[in-house]
Amino acid sequence: MLFCTPEFLEFFCVIFAAYWALRWPWARRGLVLLAGGYIVHGVAKALPAATAFGAYPAALGHFLAGPGMEGWLAVLLLGGAVLSGLLGVDRGRVWFLFGASFYFYASWSHWLAIIVCVSTAVDYLLARGMEASHRPALRRALVSVSIVGNLGLLCYFKYANFFLESLEQALHAAGAAALLPRLSVILPIGISFYTFEAINYTVDVYRRKVPAERSLPNFMLFILFFPHLVAGPIVRARDFLPQIRRRKHWDWARMHLGAQYVLMGLFKKLAIADRMALYADPVFADPAAYGSAAAWLATLAYALQIYCDFSGYSDMALGCAHMLGYRLTKNFNMPYVSANISEFWRRWHMSLSTWLRDYLFIPLGGSRGTPRQTNRNLLITMTLGGLWHGANWTFVAWGVLHGLLLVGHRRFRDACKTRPVLDRVLQSGPGTLLRVGVTFLCVALCWVFFRSSTFGGAAAVLYRLAGPHGGQPPPLPARGLVYTLIAVALCHVVARSGGWRKLADRLPAPALGLGYAAVLTAALVLTPELNKAFIYFQF
Amino acid sequence: MDARGRRTLAWGLGLFVAGQLAFFAAKEYWRPELTDPEYGLRLARLRARMAEGPPGRPLVVALGSSRVAMGLRPDALAADAAADGSAPLVFNFGRVASGPMMHLVTLKRLLADGVRPDLLLVEVWPAYLSRYQSQEFQEAHIDPRTLQRRDLPLLVRCYSDPGRLRREWRQAQLLPCFSHRFTLMSLLGSSWYPSSLRNDRNYRHLDAWGWLWARGFQTYRGTPPPAPPGGPYPIPEWERSPVLDCCLRELLGLCRQNGIHVALVYMPEGSYFRRAFSPVARAASEEYLTRLSAEWQVPLIDVNNWVGDDGFSDGGHLLPDTAAEFTRRFTHEALGPLLANRPPALASGPTTGEHNR
Numbered sequence: 001m002l003f004c005t006p007e008f009l010e011f012f013c014v015i016f017a018a019y020w021a022l023r024w025p026w027a028r029r030g031l032v033l034l035a036g037g038y039i040v041h042g043v044a045k046a047l048p049a050a051t052a053f054g055a056y057p058a059a060l061g062h063f064l065a066g067p068g069m070e071g072w073l074a075v076l077l078l079g080g081a082v083l084s085g086l087l088g089v090d091r092g093r094v095w096f097l098f099g100a101s102f103y104f105y106a107s108w109s110h111w112l113a114i115i116v117c118v119s120t121a122v123d124y125l126l127a128r129g130m131e132a133s134h135r136p137a138l139r140r141a142l143v144s145v146s147i148v149g150n151l152g153l154l155c156y157f158k159y160a161n162f163f164l165e166s167l168e169q170a171l172h173a174a175g176a177a178a179l180l181p182r183l184s185v186i187l188p189i190g191i192s193f194y195t196f197e198a199i200n201y202t203v204d205v206y207r208r209k210v211p212a213e214r215s216l217p218n219f220m221l222f223i224l225f226f227p228h229l230v231a232g233p234i235v236r237a238r239d240f241l242p243q244i245r246r247r248k249h250w251d252w253a254r255m256h257l258g259a260q261y262v263l264m265g266l267f268k269k270l271a272i273a274d275r276m277a278l279y280a281d282p283v284f285a286d287p288a289a290y291g292s293a294a295a296w297l298a299t300l301a302y303a304l305q306i307y308c309d310f311s312g313y314s315d316m317a318l319g320c321a322h323m324l325g326y327r328l329t330k331n332f333n334m335p336y337v338s339a340n341i342s343e344f345w346r347r348w349h350m351s352l353s354t355w356l357r358d359y360l361f362i363p364l365g366g367s368r369g370t371p372r373q374t375n376r377n378l379l380i381t382m383t384l385g386g387l388w389h390g391a392n393w394t395f396v397a398w399g400v401l402h403g404l405l406l407v408g409h410r411r412f413r414d415a416c417k418t419r420p421v422l423d424r425v426l427q428s429g430p431g432t433l434l435r436v437g438v439t440f441l442c443v444a445l446c447w448v449f450f451r452s453s454t455f456g457g458a459a460a461v462l463y464r465l466a467g468p469h470g471g472q473p474p475p476l477p478a479r480g481l482v483y484t485l486i487a488v489a490l491c492h493v494v495a496r497s498g499g500w501r502k503l504a505d506r507l508p509a510p511a512l513g514l515g516y517a518a519v520l521t522a523a524l525v526l527t528p529e530l531n532k533a534f535i536y537f538q539f
Numbered sequence: 540m541d542a543r544g545r546r547t548l549a550w551g552l553g554l555f556v557a558g559q560l561a562f563f564a565a566k567e568y569w570r571p572e573l574t575d576p577e578y579g580l581r582l583a584r585l586r587a588r589m590a591e592g593p594p595g596r597p598l599v600v601a602l603g604s605s606r607v608a609m610g611l612r613p614d615a616l617a618a619d620a621a622a623d624g625s626a627p628l629v630f631n632f633g634r635v636a637s638g639p640m641m642h643l644v645t646l647k648r649l650l651a652d653g654v655r656p657d658l659l660l661v662e663v664w665p666a667y668l669s670r671y672q673s674q675e676f677q678e679a680h681i682d683p684r685t686l687q688r689r690d691l692p693l694l695v696r697c698y699s700d701p702g703r704l705r706r707e708w709r710q711a712q713l714l715p716c717f718s719h720r721f722t723l724m725s726l727l728g729s730s731w732y733p734s735s736l737r738n739d740r741n742y743r744h745l746d747a748w749g750w751l752w753a754r755g756f757q758t759y760r761g762t763p764p765p766a767p768p769g770g771p772y773p774i775p776e777w778e779r780s781p782v783l784d785c786c787l788r789e790l791l792g793l794c795r796q797n798g799i800h801v802a803l804v805y806m807p808e809g810s811y812f813r814r815a816f817s818p819v820a821r822a823a824s825e826e827y828l829t830r831l832s833a834e835w836q837v838p839l840i841d842v843n844n845w846v847g848d849d850g851f852s853d854g855g856h857l858l859p860d861t862a863a864e865f866t867r868r869f870t871h872e873a874l875g876p877l878l879a880n881r882p883p884a885l886a887s888g889p890t891t892g893e894h895n896r
Contacts, residue, residue, distance in 0.1 A: 256544030259551070278733055480731040509543055513550025520555055524717040525724065528736050 003316045004269050007107075011073075015100045016323060018077055020250055022084040022092055031081035035074040042071055076103055090247055091217075097324065098217050101224040105189075112188040119153055120223045122146075123198045124216055127205040131212035139206055146202035154195045157185055162391030190230035192388055194223050196355055201237040203359060210238045218244045225326070227317040231310070233331040233351035240326070248325035260504075261319030263519050268312030270527035272484060276305035278528060282475040284451050287460035291471035295464035298474070301481055302451050303444040304488065307336065310349070334492050336443070339435040340413075341405040344443060356385050375410070379403040389450070394458060398449040405442055562715045567687055571648075575685040576722050577634060577742040578645065581749050582652060585630045588748065589654075597627045597878050600649070602642040603662025605751070606806045607633030609856045611660075613748035615863035616870055627658075627878055629870070631749030635741045636680035638667040639786035640697050644690050646790055650797060651689065658800045658877060661790065663831075663839070665816070665824035668787070670780040674699060677783075682738075683707040684718050697782050752859050777820035779827050791835045802877055803832060803839045807846040807865060809854035840873050 021027035076099045084092025106113040126146045130139045155163075164180045171178040201222070204210040213219040222240050223229075283290045283298035290298070314331035321328045335348035345353045357366075364377040379400065386399015416423040425431045445465070452458035463469070494500055504512060565573060572579020589598065601607050613629040632645060642661060649656070667673050678698060686694065686708060695701040711718040724732055725739040734740050744752050794801045805828070816824065832839040845868070848854065850861035857865060 252541040252544035252548070254544075256548055259548055275731070278736075475733055476731070509546035510550045510554075512547045513552075514554050516547070516551035517554035517558055520551075521558055521716050524714060525720045526731075527717070527720065528732055 003313060003320075004266055011100075011104065012320060014073065014077070015097075018080060019093060019096060019100075019324060022080060022096065023089045025085070028081040028085055031077050035078035035081070038074040039071065039078065042074070072103055072106075076100060093248065094215075094217050094221055094244060097226075098221045098224060101221065101226040101229060104226040105224065105229060108189055109186070112186075115153075116188065116194060116224065117220065119149065120194075120198065120220055121216065122149065123202055123223075124213065124219045127202050127212040127219075128214075130202070130205050143202055143206040147199055150195045150198050150202075154191055156183075157187055157191055159387075159391045160185065166393070193232045193234055194229065196234050196352075196359075197223055197237075200234070200355060200359060204237055210241070213237070213241055225321070227320040227324075227326075228328055231313050231317070232349075233314055233317065233329045234355050235329055235351070239329060243326050251325075254322050254325070258319040258322030259516070261315045261322060263319075263516055263523075265312040265315030265317075265319060267519050267523040268308040268315065270523045272488070273305045273307075273309035273312055274528050275480070275526060276301040276308070276484070278476055279474060279481055280305055280451065284457065284461065287452075287457055287464065289472050290464065291473065292464045292467065292469045293478075294472060294474040295461050295469075297478055297481055299444050299448060299461065299465060300485065302447050303336075303440070304481075304485065306447060306450070307332075308488075334495060336440050337436055337492050337496060338439050339432055340439055341402070341409045341442065344439055345402075345406070352385070352388075356381050360384060371410075375407045378406045378410075382406065392453065394449045394452055394455060397455070397458075398446055401446045401449065405446070559715055562719075563712060566715060566719065571652075571687060573719060573722060574687050576725065576739065577685075578648060580742055580745060581630075581632055582649070582654070584745070584747055584749060585632075585654065588628055588630060592628055597657040598654075599627045599629045599658045599660065599874060599878075600654075600656040601629070601631050601633060601660040601662070601749075601804075602637075602645055603633040603660075603804070603806065604637050604664065604667060605633065605635040606664065606808070606855055606857075607631060607660075607662045607804075608635060608749070608751040609633075609852075610806055610862050610865060611869070612746075612750045612859070612862045612866045614746055614750060615866045617748075627870075627874060629748070629866075629874070631751075633662070633749070633751070635751075636677065638673065638677040639783045639790065640674075640677055640694065641681060643786045643790045643793070644686075644693060646793060647693065648687075648690070650793075655797060656799055658802065658874075659794055660802050660804050661787075662806055663787070663803045663828055664806065665777060665820075665828070666774065668779055668783050668824070668827070669774070670778045670783075674780050674782050684711040697786055699782075750862070752862075773815040774820050775817045777816065777823045784831075787831070788835075791837065795835075800877070801835075801837045802873075803828065803837055805839070805841045805843045807842055807844070807850075807857065809846075809848045809851045811848075811854040813843065838877065842869060842873070 018031060021031065076096070079099060080092060080096030083095045086092075087095070102113055102117065105116065123146055126142045130142045133139050133142070160183050164182060168178055168180045201210070201213075201219075205212045213222070218241060221244055222235070222237060225235075225240070228235055279301035280298045283294050284302070287295065311332040318328050318330070329351045331349060331351050333347040333350065335344050338344035338347055361377055361381040364380060365373055366377060367374040369377075380403075382403030383396060383399045386395045386397070386402070389395045389398070416426065426435060445462070448461050448465075449458045452461060464471070507515070562573075567574065570579070572583070585600075601611050603611075608631060611629070611631045611633065613631055616626065616629060632649075634641060634645070637645075646659070667677065681694070683704060691705070691708060694704060698704045716723070721732070721736060721738040725737050725743075737743075742751065746752070791801060793799075828839055831837075842865075846857060846861055846865060850858055850865075852858055
């Protein structure tokens with residue numbers, strides 16, 4: 001179930017309406033009648049179809065997990081209504097959202113959903129154990145079990161075959177004839193994200209920065225909350241757990257904000273990212289067939305695509321969470337207007353970069369040691385950050401490149417401190433523009449490694465970027481890409497000056513509503529295809 | 540802030556819904572070309588041609604598949620028409636993968652839109668009338684998004700799965716700006732999408748008379764080698780499809796009701812397709828067409844072997860020059876006599892005389 005599909009829209013509308021309706025007893029009764037009636041009707045229809053008593057479970061399972069899993073959805077609504085009546089609205093809502101999140105993940109694979117739940121329950125118990133214990137050795141052992149367990153799961157599902165394949169290639173290169181087995185595992189969607197969330201929780205409990213959560217459903221909801229489950233933002237326990245305990249009230253201003261985020265995310269994903277893929281995908285699939293113009297357009301298009309795809313997803317996640325009364329961490333802050341690579345990483349995928357800073361860079365020593373140690377820490381952090389993205393050496397190369405850029409930037413910054421004239425020139429308006437341009441160019445070139453599945457492919461693209469080469473023209477005329485780039489740049493300029501906020505505050509409600517309707521219509525008209533997965537879902 | 544948020548969201552939602560309703564109304568009632576851009580474009584061009592010439596010219600409209608769309612070039616007759624004010628106005632309404640179902644839909648739309656041809660040429664290709672998968676093939680090429688509400692009752696009667704047709708049509712109406720986005724983008728900014736996503740590839744290269752020539756036409760594969768004599772035959776047996784037969788008969792009945800002369804045309808094809816039918820299948824299909832022609836008193840014009848293999852792009856679709864040559868000959872030898880109520884030498888069955896009405 002993807003965020004911008006009719007299935008998700010249906011799912012979210014049902015969950016949203018039921019979640020807020022649970023506060024009224026009459027609505028709960030209505031839900032019990034509606035969902036209960038649906039289940040009774042389904043069971044009454046399913047059971048006679050089973051010819052033998054032993055076939056009843058299968059018939060029931062068929063009804064529950066039938067097309068669209070409506071049977072399970074009905075069970076979820078019924079459970080939410082009943083639990084809200086028994087435990088109170090607030091607890092009922094937590095259970096209901098946890099159930100909805102499980103349902104959301106199980107729509108891909110119920111086995112993987114069960115695995116996530118089990119690993120989450122283990123983390124919950126380990127954290128409780130850490131809090132209860134005053135013996136440092138035991139606490140250290142418990143946090144180690146949690147980290148190793150989480151990273152072990154991540155490595156098993158995501159990196160096992162990658163390491164086996166790399167080892168096999170290395171043995172081949174050394175002249176040994178080795179044929180290593182491959183594991184037949186499927187990658188659980190979003191595993192990199194919830195693994196990091198679980199680690200940040202147990203480490204923070206170990207450091208006594210957050211208390212261990214006493215309620216299992218609360219903790220389950222923190223990890224499984226469906227808006228952030230599959231592609232972040234990576235939420236921190238100290239930000240999210242207190243929100244679960246807080247009573248939720250309907251707030252129109254918050255709904256308005258949530259709708260704004262969802263609209264913005266939809267537009268970025270459907271109208272920009274998926275359209276930019278039309279320029280990038282064919283070229284990266286067969287770079288040798290295309291000329292330099294196509295390679296440049298594809299590189300620019302991919303830079304735009306990945307930004308709008310991922311930030312679009314994050315916006316939708318933020319919007320959905322706001323509409324359910326939760327606030328998630330902001331993940332992007334106009335990264336392409338960064339004047340240097342350090343600033344870029346403070347604006348790009350902020351929840352990951354701060355996680356890497358707090359749980360990897362700083363424990364490694366951060367920037368407290370000598371410049372050489374700092375550079376080493378930066379390189380290690382960024383290399384592992386690259387590997388986190390995917391099980392491929394091109395991701396590692398991408399991480400290393402960013403590490404080198406960060407190291408280079410630190411040295412350049414230090415050099416500028418002793419050259420005040422150069423520093424003044426670079427801080428001026430044109431100088432800043434130049435720095436933004438150079439930063440964007442570096443980032444866009446690094447994306448070539450991120451997007452290519454092999455080093456050969458990346459080299460072919462870079463070779464074409466380096467100088468004029470013949471080949472096929474771009475898959476589409478450049479006009480559409482140029483207009484989009486200009487529009488995105490203008491939006492950034494206006495947003496940076498706070499223009500959108502001022503405009504939104506001043507416009508009368510009908511004019512603003514007209515703007516929303518126009519944005520939604522434009523997103524729907526401009527989308528090239530539906531059901532195109534988000535890039536970050538694969539990580 | 541609360542009241543403003545509520546008002547803004549209400550306005551936004553209301554205006555979005557109003558926009559969808561307005562678009563639905565526009566495509567259903569005022570701008571049918573938004574629903575079916577190919578039909579709309581052909582209709583606009585037909586009206587333009589009708590408005591150009593001297594009044595009273597007989598109007599000849601050809602319905603058929605891509606073979607007609609690419610094989611009949613009325614523009615080749617333009618010089619004759621300029622010299623002779625009474626020359627017929629021939630317009631090509633052939634559509635890719637179109638069979639009797641879509642022919643009937645098109646004729647009904649034309650009549651509803653005030654176009655009543657004097658003579659209707661209807662392509663009859665036995666492979667498109669066969670009960671073996673031809674209905675499924677034609678249904679697969681009918682995009683529910685391109686259907687108007689007025690088309691539904693007819694197609695629901697013919698479709699193998701009317702429930703699916705209704706469901707898909709209704710789904711397409713929920714967010715019409717989304718379901719018709721490729722049409723809108725083809726009209727507004729066609730270069731924004733690759734041709735694989737554009738739905739105008741079947742009508743992008745229409746000329747002013749409805750003739751279609753697409754260099755990268757999807758069926759282009761080069762001329763296939765002719766089937767060896769004696770088989771094996773790609774089409775070993777033939778039996779009429781009851782549904783398609785019913786559509787064809789309904790079309791003939793509608794023409795009779797509206798006083799439109801009809802001629803059935805078996806378009807040219809290369810040796811591969813001519814030899815694709817086994818002798819048994821050919822005899823059965825010919826028997827069916829002859830019976831249909833006699834039953835409805837409409838001539839059957841069989842020009843199947845008029846063109847040699849070198850005149851086709853792929854054995855089924857005529858090359859542009861051949862199409863022009865074929866059209867001139869067809870007009871001279873078949874159309875002229877038909878319009879003059881004389882039996883064309885090559886036609887089997889009756890002429891378009893009074894008994895055809």
